Amino acid sequence: MRHRYRWGSGIVLPLLSFLILTACSKNNTETKPEPAKNISFVKPAGFPEPAYRLADNPVTTDGFALGKVLFYDGLLSRDGTISCASCHIQANAFTHHGHDVSHGIDDRLGTRNSPPIQNMAWSTTFFWDGGVHDLDLQPIAPIENPVEMDDKMNNVIGKLQRNTRYQQLFEKAFGSPGINSTRTLKALSQFMVMLVSADSRYDRFMAGKETFSEEEKKGLALFEQRCASCHQPPLFTDNSFRNNGVAPRPFGTDSGRYKITLLDEDLYKFKVPSLRNVALTAPYMHDGRFGSLESVMNHYDNGFYATATLDPLFKNGFSLGDNDKKALIAFLKTLSDKGFITDERFAPPPGFVQGD
DSSP states (O other): OEEEOOSSOOOOOOHHHHHHHHHHTTTOOSOOOOOOOOOOOOOOTTOOOOSSOTTTSOOOHHHHHHHHHHHTOGGGSSSSOOOGGGTOBGGGTSBOTTOSSOBOGGGOBOSSOOOOOOSGGGOSSBSTTOOBOOTTTTTHHHHHOTTTTOOOHHHHHHHHHTOHHHHHHHHHHHSSSOOOHHHHHHHHHHHHHTOOOOOSHHHHHHTTSOOOOHHHHHHHHHHHHHTTTTSOTTTTOOOOEEBOOOOOOSSSOOOBTHHHHOOGGGTTBEEOOOOTTGGGSOSBSTTOOBOSHHHHHHHHTTOOOOOTTBOGGGTTOOOOOHHHHHHHHHHHHTTOOHHHHHOGGGSOOTTOEEEO
């Protein structure tokens, strides 16, 4: 799936799309962002304090609007075909749903499954291996990755600086003229930290505003006994790196956290993902090898591959009966946040074109 959204970029669209856009342009000669709505970051009740330094980059309505346009704009890639939204689709909690590994520029294949972008304000490390420690630096990695967006940050900034519409948006967002990498990355962060998911059926149940079925209650109890030590509420992750017994691939083995630290103790360890919206984000694991929650349950039912770094939690087995698996899946589905995946604030801006 490809996402194309450009201002004055000269990108070539299929003839039909061109004719449609030409017809619409009679009353709208320039693609514009949506009318600004008042935007501010609000910490959900019961959530810890954010790790992101909001005092250094407070979210503003205009900064968020700029970040959103950048997030959906293919201009950040070498040939204009890949945006951040290409691999992070709102309807699927900002994942690349249905793809085991992400597909980037020229349809090149990556090696890992695209993680969801949600509750980023509470993350202290980014990517499956934790290779980036600052949200303001995170976008540089996909922009410069040759199988993702395949551009250079300096080149991207040059394209933005030559774009009249972006000149206006940056001045509006930051109060003075000027486009540079710092402002670009901070605007993207303002959009990403607003992607807060905290209103699932689980959240309403915990607040006494929702009821659970008996199976969902059983699943919650099992989750608290078996899973919550790693997937700690309310974020449903402890942001740690663990080896959960997924067998290394026979070719192209991904060593995980080890690639960053070069410590033997980190071999095959990957970041514990949040389970919020997990029913919407298939496939699962760092390489997308499991296509369903049922497959994930079967893995945790003593399907572990033994290596020296296998997490101690799994070394004595982790048996789950069929009814336990069904109950756990029923509970995990209560973590879906419909409001988050349909929030118009996060939806593609006008002028956004999606295609195959």
